Amino acid sequence: MLARTASYLYWIGRYVERAEFTARLVEATVRLDSLSARPAGEGAWESALAVASSADDYAATGETVNPTNVANFMMLAENNSNSVRNCLYSARMNSRAVRTALTREGWESINRAWLGLRDRSAVGGTQATINLIEALKAETRGFEGAIHRMLRQESQFFLRLGACIERADNMARLIDVKYHLILPEGEEVGGLIDRDQWSTILQTASANTAFRWLYRDGLSPSRVVEMLVLRRELPRSLAATADELVGILDALGKATGFQGEADRMARLLQQRMRKTRIREIMAGGLHEYLQAFIKENRLLSQAITRQFRFD
Amino acid sequence: MAQKYFDEIWGYSRGRRPRPGFESLARWIKETSKPELRRRQAQAEAAFRQLGITFNVYGEDEEAERIIPFDIIPRVFTHEEWQSLSEGLEQRVTALNLFLEDVYGARKILKDGIVPSDLVLGNPGFTPLVNGHRPPHGLYAHICGIDMVRTSADEFLVLEDNARTPSGVSYMLENREAMLRLCPELFEIFEVEPVDSYTDALREMMQSVAPDSASNNPCCVLLTPGHFNSAFYEHSFLADNVGIELVEAADLIVDDDIVWMRTIEGRKRVDVIYRRIDDDFLDPLVFRPDSMLGVPGLIAAYFAGNVTLINAPGGGIADDKAIYSYMPEIVKYYTGAEAKLPNVETWRCREPDALKYTLEHLAELVVKKVDGSGGYGMLVGPTSTEEEIAEFRAALKANPHGYIAQPTLALSTVPTLAGKGIKGRHVDFRPFVLSGTNGVHTVPGGLTRVALREGSLVVNSSQGGGTKDSFVLRPDNEQPEAKA
Numbered sequence: 001m002l003a004r005t006a007s008y009l010y011w012i013g014r015y016v017e018r019a020e021f022t023a024r025l026v027e028a029t030v031r032l033d034s035l036s037a038r039p040a041g042e043g044a045w046e047s048a049l050a051v052a053s054s055a056d057d058y059a060a061t062g063e064t065v066n067p068t069n070v071a072n073f074m075m076l077a078e079n080n081s082n083s084v085r086n087c088l089y090s091a092r093m094n095s096r097a098v099r100t101a102l103t104r105e106g107w108e109s110i111n112r113a114w115l116g117l118r119d120r121s122a123v124g125g126t127q128a129t130i131n132l133i134e135a136l137k138a139e140t141r142g143f144e145g146a147i148h149r150m151l152r153q154e155s156q157f158f159l160r161l162g163a164c165i166e167r168a169d170n171m172a173r174l175i176d177v178k179y180h181l182i183l184p185e186g187e188e189v190g191g192l193i194d195r196d197q198w199s200t201i202l203q204t205a206s207a208n209t210a211f212r213w214l215y216r217d218g219l220s221p222s223r224v225v226e227m228l229v230l231r232r233e234l235p236r237s238l239a240a241t242a243d244e245l246v247g248i249l250d251a252l253g254k255a256t257g258f259q260g261e262a263d264r265m266a267r268l269l270q271q272r273m274r275k276t277r278i279r280e281i282m283a284g285g286l287h288e289y290l291q292a293f294i295k296e297n298r299l300l301s302q303a304i305t306r307q308f309r310f311d
Numbered sequence: 312m313a314q315k316y317f318d319e320i321w322g323y324s325r326g327r328r329p330r331p332g333f334e335s336l337a338r339w340i341k342e343t344s345k346p347e348l349r350r351r352q353a354q355a356e357a358a359f360r361q362l363g364i365t366f367n368v369y370g371e372d373e374e375a376e377r378i379i380p381f382d383i384i385p386r387v388f389t390h391e392e393w394q395s396l397s398e399g400l401e402q403r404v405t406a407l408n409l410f411l412e413d414v415y416g417a418r419k420i421l422k423d424g425i426v427p428s429d430l431v432l433g434n435p436g437f438t439p440l441v442n443g444h445r446p447p448h449g450l451y452a453h454i455c456g457i458d459m460v461r462t463s464a465d466e467f468l469v470l471e472d473n474a475r476t477p478s479g480v481s482y483m484l485e486n487r488e489a490m491l492r493l494c495p496e497l498f499e500i501f502e503v504e505p506v507d508s509y510t511d512a513l514r515e516m517m518q519s520v521a522p523d524s525a526s527n528n529p530c531c532v533l534l535t536p537g538h539f540n541s542a543f544y545e546h547s548f549l550a551d552n553v554g555i556e557l558v559e560a561a562d563l564i565v566d567d568d569i570v571w572m573r574t575i576e577g578r579k580r581v582d583v584i585y586r587r588i589d590d591d592f593l594d595p596l597v598f599r600p601d602s603m604l605g606v607p608g609l610i611a612a613y614f615a616g617n618v619t620l621i622n623a624p625g626g627g628i629a630d631d632k633a634i635y636s637y638m639p640e641i642v643k644y645y646t647g648a649e650a651k652l653p654n655v656e657t658w659r660c661r662e663p664d665a666l667k668y669t670l671e672h673l674a675e676l677v678v679k680k681v682d683g684s685g686g687y688g689m690l691v692g693p694t695s696t697e698e699e700i701a702e703f704r705a706a707l708k709a710n711p712h713g714y715i716a717q718p719t720l721a722l723s724t725v726p727t728l729a730g731k732g733i734k735g736r737h738v739d740f741r742p743f744v745l746s747g748t749n750g751v752h753t754v755p756g757g758l759t760r761v762a763l764r765e766g767s768l769v770v771n772s773s774q775g776g777g778t779k780d781s782f783v784l785r786p787d788n789e790q791p792e793a794k795a
Binding site for chain 1: 537538543544547548550551556557558559561562572573574575576577
């Protein structure tokens with residue numbers, strides 16, 4: 001396979017994942033902000049920007065932080081390279097360039113997702129925003145389905161590899177949002193707003209019900225973190241994603257006949273996550289743990305880029 | 312004065328009596344309801360759009376992806392018509408290749424005075440750089456698209472030769488797919504020659520022209536300018552169906568006069584490049600230095616005989632419309648036989664008498680740039696305004712060498728869905744001819760382009776043209792009605 005084709009597929013995987021994550025983040029923030037009986041207000045939108053690491057870009061626009069402005073910025077803004085629209089644009093352009101490496105279903109779901117956003121100038125009110133995001137989630141689920149129906153060969157591996165790396169990054173950032181969220185004065189840790197925030201994180205990870213299944217004894221920060229970081233039963237947890245990364249790299253190794261630094265790094269990450277216990281994470285500081293994870297994940301992505309000669 | 316046009320189904324009968332052999336097609340057209348035809352046509356176009364069979368129109372927003380309109384009523388060639396067409400095409404392309412080898416080699420045809428030396432050597436289409444470099448196996452124009460028009464029951468004329476990088480073959484293949492799906496009953500009425508062997512023929516041709524240094528299983532690739540190019544869909548479609556990698560310039564590197572492609576497993580040697588990039592952009596080291604589309608060192612590798620370029624650089628001289636006017640002589644010179652396919656009568660404006668005639672008859676003639684293509688830069692006298700004619704008059708006087716003139720042809724029509732009914736619309740035809748060391752081969756079919764606007768004679772997609780499927784009937788396909 002051409003190195004460029006592999007790189008485009010990898011980035012299609014990343015962009016689609018990023019688009020979906022960003023949309024889910026907006027959805028959860030809308031809920032946290034407006035559906036909750038105790039509006040968390042601007043803080044929620046500021047943290048959403050922080051999670052998407054768009055705070056600086058947003059500040060540069062000079063706009064005030066309010067729900068409409070931030071939702072538009074995260075969903076549609078052309079001057080935000082991580083906006084859902086821009087992610088889908090890039091995914092679609094890459095897909096067009098490697099059109100024949102994708103199946104028809106895969107191409108069509110990306111194309112439809114793009115066409116659904118292309119001409120939107122504003123997300124509209126709460127209901128319109130939620131509707132838009134629902135439609136988008138349906139398309140990205142369709143894309144995920146299409147990927148899993150592809151032939152299990154290099155094209156599929158690179159798409160999934162990109163999706164995994166991006167998912168690991170996004171999930172770690174999402175959990176880390178608690179570090180950025182400042183509780184309003186007078187609110188206590190473990191209080192209502194604190195619980196709302198954790199519950200929003202679960203919602204963004206589409207893991208609310210999963211949590212109830214795994215933990216019958218109620219919401220607590222360390223349980224939420226344990227599930228999202230360490231529980232392999234949850235397909236989008238960091239540990240499950242590390243497993244998947246190792247599996248895909250193995251499959252690529254079999255197809256191409258060689259392995260390299262990326263394989264070693266992924267296996268190391270997997271081994272370490274298997275041994276990690278939640279109390280160690282919490283004792284050492286969640287923020288520090290997540291920051292280290294994000295950095296390691298980035299180094300892994302760079303190793304993949306080198307190993308498969310993307311540049 | 313209403314001109315009489317030959318209709319390929321109705322002849323000159325104005326819809327009263329079909330030509331022999333076309334009775335059942337005429338019946339199909341009459342008996343299938345118009346809304347049903349329109350529904351099928353819309354379905355075909357929707358499928359094209361979903362598949363992304365689009366082209367970009369130059370001069371529009373680069374993201375403007377359009378589909379070429381598709382007409383559901385096919386154009387049909389009888390076996391006998393095709394027989395003589397394909398013989399003529401193969402003769403013509405054989406001569407074209409010999410001509411190219413000659414003008415970049417011994418130049419016998421110039422020495423013998425058949426074609427004026429200055430017309431060839433001073434031609435912008437002549438590439439001095441490749442002079443004296445014989446390409447692998449001496450072949451230049453591996454893939455030719457010959458544009459043809461029909462003017463009566465038995466008159467097919469060549470309008471122009473495309474020996475550089477003719478496009479449109481994916482439409483031949485996709486249109487057939489659509490017809491098979493949407494009008495299966497037509498294939499019961501007719502036994503139609505399949506066109507899908509084209510991609511196999513293309514692969515075999517590519518493998519046959521690999522340099523001698525290549526292995527038995529040469530590595531062939533298709534080089535595209537990238538996904539912003541108007542013909543990108545075709546590039547990816549062909550690469551996928553031929554089973555070769557679709558590469559961009561950045562995927563190739565030349566090292567020690569050998570071309571490599573970058574894969575996830577490292578470098579892989581490339582033997583044959585079907586390039587869909589113009590000569591000028593092929594290699595920034597020897598052609599345009601500002602070209603981002605090209606591969607530095609590619610021409611050196613080509614000169615070293617390490618890679619075959621399809622088509623070989625320099626072929627543009629054969630596309631030149633002034634050279635075209637000598638094709639009957641060129642065919643005769645190299646094949647020893649009269650050209651089986653006639654040219655359209657052509658006035659070379661570089662010749663004073665021809666210029667005088669052209670200037671006097673601008674309102675009746677079609678005037679073309681000798682190096683123009685795509686329907687750009689041409690004047691169709693009878694349908695032009697006085698200002699347009701005046702503009703061309705000035706351009707002609709300023710640079711007579713740059714133009715040729717031809718009579719306005721009575722292009723044949725084929726019934727076409729138009730508005731509420733079915734009307735005759737003018738068509739042309741581009742068959743594709745492959746030349747390898749395994750011989751010269753024409754797949755039975757081609758691209759029929761149709762001018763969708765009433766009365767229009769310009770069929771280019773960039774100028775509002777559409778396409779039709781082109782059926783070539785198998786032998787012994789006569790129907791009972793025809794034998795009566």
